[in-house]
Amino acid sequence: MTALDNLSKALSRLPGVGPKSAARIAFYLVRSSDDYNRVLADGIATIKQKVKPCSICGSYTENDPCPICQDASRDRSVLCIVEQPQDVITIQNSGAYNGLFHVLGGAINPLNAVGPENLSFGQLLKRIDEGSFKEIIIATNPTEEGDTTALYIRHLLKDKPQISLTRLASGLPIGGDLEFADRSTLVRSLRGRIRI
């Protein structure tokens, strides 16, 4: 069973795919159609040639600069800073944001040896100096690393009081149940309570 074992092993390195799901996917691929397997294999083999980081914002794109950076209809006075390229898609899909993006490439995480020098802060400062941003929204994850990164950005921009610096609200997820909220979420949602 070497071919199946090798394929399972390769699949189990994908994010969110454990050894059991990897085996299940490998067996599925034995009985799926030739066409589907070819499309999937081609997609995986060529994705790195087709998709590159945008030289301006760092999100993934087939044309450089990316469609968002090129879109003249977007609000160029607002910049949303995210950790990863997929966060751009998530915020785009919300339909609630029409400004520009900046992808840091991660969050500051000393335990994993990710310092500010490993993230695109140089390019960020260059964009801020050359652009005319009125508001910068920090949309790093609501984790210890994301919070550290947000604090670092506040420190970076402390001599630019003309730019309003904001952070995405943290709190109870919509449709969630108070009973199942973890303590840190509840603390954040109390501290960030809003007047109605």
Added chain:
Amino acid sequence: MTALDNLSKALSRLPGVGPKSAARIAFYLVRSSDDYNRVLADGIATIKQKVKPCSICGSYTENDPCPICQDASRDRSVLCIVEQPQDVITIQNSGAYNGLFHVLGGAINPLNAVGPENLSFGQLLKRIDEGSFKEIIIATNPTEEGDTTALYIRHLLKDKPQISLTRLASGLPIGGDLEFADRSTLVRSLRGRIRI
């Protein structure tokens, strides 16, 4: 973002991979190594050429007959009937079974138009007639379809009283908590209770 969208769409057809995990995997593949993407793409592109159903038992193999059917050290008086090729691996990995296998290719499921004629019962009867099995273990899933299939096998073999017909025990999973057991599992585990 067409290349990423297409890859996400293809990935989301894999079992256990929803649209969100598919997007996450697609983004991961953009920043993973060229070598890894090539190994994974090659594995997917070639798996169907390399792996075929065993002409005897129906499990997946690179050499026909499969290593289990060829293994002279296995107990040829016991046959374990399973639904899918991956079930062979699961039971093999338990280390608690040393007989032969027979893969049905699914379970009887009238709602999905899977009848006995779609499963390998012909080959099963042929093997039973030509072999010298003393025990047949039905290891179909503990679901309505698996139970129906088990009943059908009992009916098929009703004129072979020399073969002892057994079914895998159902009950509480080891390490599980009684409080979280669902009703049907509890009913099965009561009905199948054993003297200690």
